[in-house]
Amino acid sequence: MCKFVEKHYKMRLLTLDILVQFVKKYICFALLLFVSSLGWAQNTLEKQSFEALGNFLDNHKNTDTLYFDYLKAYENKAQKNDDLEKIFYAKSKYIVHGANFNERLRHAQELLKLSIKKQDVKYMGLAYNKLALVYYKERDMEQSLHYELLAEKQLSKTNDLYNLNKSRYGIATIYYFVGDYEKALSFFSQTANYYKNQNSYNDLRGYISSVKFEIKNHIALQQFDAATQLINFLDNEEKKLKTHHLELENGYLFLLNGQNLFAQKQYKASLEKVQKALPVIKNNEDFANEHLAYLYIGKNLWQLNEKEEAVEQFRKVDYLYDEKEYSDLNLLEAYDYLIAYYKTTNNLKMQLFYTEKLLTVSNHLQKQYKGLSNVLHTKYETTKLEASRDYLQKELKIQMYRKYVILGIATVVIVFLVSCLFYYKKKQKTLRQKYELFTQQRLFSELGTTHIVMPEIKQFEKENKQKELAVYNRGKTSKKSLSDKITEELLQKLNVFEDKQEYLNPKTTINSLAKDLNTNSKYLSEVINNCKGQNFTNYLNQLRINLVLTELDDNKKLRKLTISAIAEEFGFNNARSFSDAFFKVTGLKPSYYISQLEKDDKAAS
Template sequence: MDTISNDDLNYEKTLQEFIVLSRKEKNNNFLFEGYLHAIRWYNDTLIRKTYCDSATLLIQNQQDVKLKVRFYQTLSYVYLVERNYSKTLQHQFKALELIDKHNEPYLYNKSLYSIGATKLFMANYREALTYFQEASSYFVTKTDLSHINGFINCVRSQAICNYYLNNLTEANDLLLHGKNKFHYLDSKDRILENAYFNLTQSMIDFKQKKYTESVKLLLTSLPIIIKNDDFANENLIYFYLGKNYWELNNKDLAITYFKKIDILFGSKQYINAHLLKAYTYLIEFYKQENNLEKQLYYTNQLLIATQNFQATQAYLSHFFHSEFDIKKMEAEKQRLENQIGKKQLILVVVSVTGILILVAFIIFYIRSLSLKRSYKKRYKEVLRQIEVRRSERVLKNEFEATQWKFESNREFWHTFAIDNLDKGVINDSKEFLSTQLIKDLFIKLERFEENKLFTKPDLTLNDLAEYCKTNRSYLSQYINQVKEKSFPDYINSLRINLLLDNLQTDLQLKHLKTEVIAVKYGYGNRKSFSNAFLKITGISYSYFIQELKTKNENYYV
């Protein structure tokens, strides 16, 4: 199995065949190897646990120390992936105890490095440093690639520990010492290691307030580390880019990088003690912007991330209590929710008041126009009504675009239904129309009006009921109560209002004969059209057209 790459497309199939064959031949050594490979290969926790249990049963009868070491190292890897660092250390120490330091020095010091790395994950920097120092003192003695890689990894890890312990000069010296060994690496490994060393150097530069130099190193390292599929250090780069730009007073750019940490947390569920602080920057930024909604969002995200982190790393309880107190965050979340609720209530009150004032103004305006008696006044009134309709259409479009879509707003339909129930929207059986029926009729009649289907000649109530997929009784009741018109008046008003609107924009329309106009807008003859026009406008069509021609005036701005 060691000769097959994990990237091989047939790896899983080959692995299963290897396990089945080993079991069939009762070759426990090979079977054990297969189990170890399976433990590392599968991401599914249950499948992995099954293979762990199987390997545990086999290892109990094994005398081969190397196999037992590999077993404990594999289990430590599983717990490391699951971020259970206490269990990781437990199995790492079991493996270390079985390794003969004198006969297997490379394996022994590699295990020391692994323990140091786990201690580093646990933020136990002083203990981690001692393990890295001991391991590096061995790796530096030889120049083969395995030892060089071990030395470089130990030196960079020591630099990171010294960074967190504020030994910046020591950290700088260690990085220089490590880079002196780069000439042993091939070009590909040299580029990759240089990116990680630059990342550590950028952290040191940040602490030394060399923000511009730090940014340059971070931006150079980022694409290489992303290509290496190392999302943990990718997150770390975003964090330090954000911190550098914050100190350089480019807070808008800083926030874009802190947001990337939140995005990666959502997709990878990865966070650590240092990355949690990204949320404090986000919250502070939106506090300065007085954006309560964003403050609440990132406070909630910080709460979730902290709880997620705390669940697996309880050994850092002192850290949570000192910097990220759950109870304080929950109290702040509640405070923001209350403040947003009050703000929304004020907005609702102001909006409703404004609408009531607007409605009252329109009603007053329309009533004032109705007092004008003469044809001349009626003519001007019609022109003003055209303008009112145009304004109402603009206001309606703006309102729908910025507030909500009628089709999906349940609160609107509930209120709409109650208002019309108060009006007495009932069917012939003295039963109230359902909210769903009111909604369906509202939407379909809106579409009917927008598509100008009312210009169809000889349109009947049955035709419209068929279009709305309802019966004529419900439709007639809806039009009578909601539109406050009879069916003929409703259709006539739509047709005449459309004509009035078109006359303001189509200069050739007023030169057409009345008979042509009548047919164009859905009437069977001149007389029915003229009667409808007179009833809707209060003036005759001939007078209205004559006034348009005489004045030769455009009433639209």
């Protein structure tokens, strides 16, 4: 059994090995066939004429699957024929449609090497021009300008005025972009003079484009009269354009006119021109000039004192950087206005935000566009911007600290006020309960009822009975110096004193009352202490307060008097002694007691 299994296993391994070897041979054969077919296809394409191959390349996009097959066939055919013109055509296509920088650079360098080898000055100039284009695509303005100047130098030795001025146009564009407006104007003037003397329609468009750049440079150099003359000249010259080109070029001329009018402080006229240009530029999907239009709309609104609306336009310029990471020397100005706006509104947070944004965009431009460093340093000195940013950060921290301190103080005050309010309400509730207990006790006392319903009143009565019992016991146990007869006589006299309300006399003293009752102060004091359960002063005050309470219940006019007036009315020397006595009897201040009587009357009516 084991030998059978082993034999069967070996057979399976052998079969698998044969299958693997077959697949390998098949794949190799398939690859060889595929490569051969490519070579055959390439050879087939190369058999076509330059005209046929070029016609395909000129009429198809580089995304077409066969585009680069045709381009490779064209290049191979041109190199076999050693045809520099056609090699230049193929290399130009590679430079424009190359997948990456290194590929585009390789083709440009190969073209230059071949041109030098052949000592062809014209194609040397064109090769330098293509190298300038390669670096321009990478936004390396220094290298691009270097090769464009070499191209202009070589082409000026030839009769090829078209490519010479094409190179000069490129040089002028770079100078304008990096802010060297005088040099840019010089080269644009040369290209304008060349195109002016040509007869084709494309030369007319080249002429108009060169003049427009002349206008831009005149505005940048504050040569407004020269800019105005050229704007008026172009207004007539553009009428030679075809209809679909005329509308577009007029839109861009409106934008230039708006920029020139703004520089001359004609803000309303400038705003009108730029707003007229904006729809045309947007339809052309030119986002750079679209946002330049937003910038000038904002600048005009700012000068017309419509700053909130202006800020919205400047924010659009900022959004462009957020969306496309694009900006330029002109658009940076939007951040100056945004910083200035938030400075006037004392918004440190937004000042800091746009200062940091300006630094970010400036640094981005320096890295992305080599050759702008000096211009940006002149226009926006980085150290000053950083110092401003640091200052704003410090001020913002201080401001935040102050806010937290104020917030902390406010929290403490609010907690304190809430606590006070809680304490006040609790106190008012307690006072109201005291008031209700006291008034109920008086009512039950007057009715002589023994059925106390409220537990609070019951407790109050219990405490009073305990006090009376203590007084009675004290009277019984204390040492008496008076007979019962004398005591009874004095009590009767005191009842008369009370009934006649003689206690209202503020001059009443224990000596004066003893004299009036034909006794001495010692006897009188003993009777009051033992029988009334209190000393003379408290006894007198109790009588007065009891009368005040009775009068306040019925006499609403009395409630309108001041505390001092009531005190005087009922025998007290001053408001303080009255209030103290009233509180001792009732547990309440007289003013609060009166206010609750008024409240009860209103509730009852």
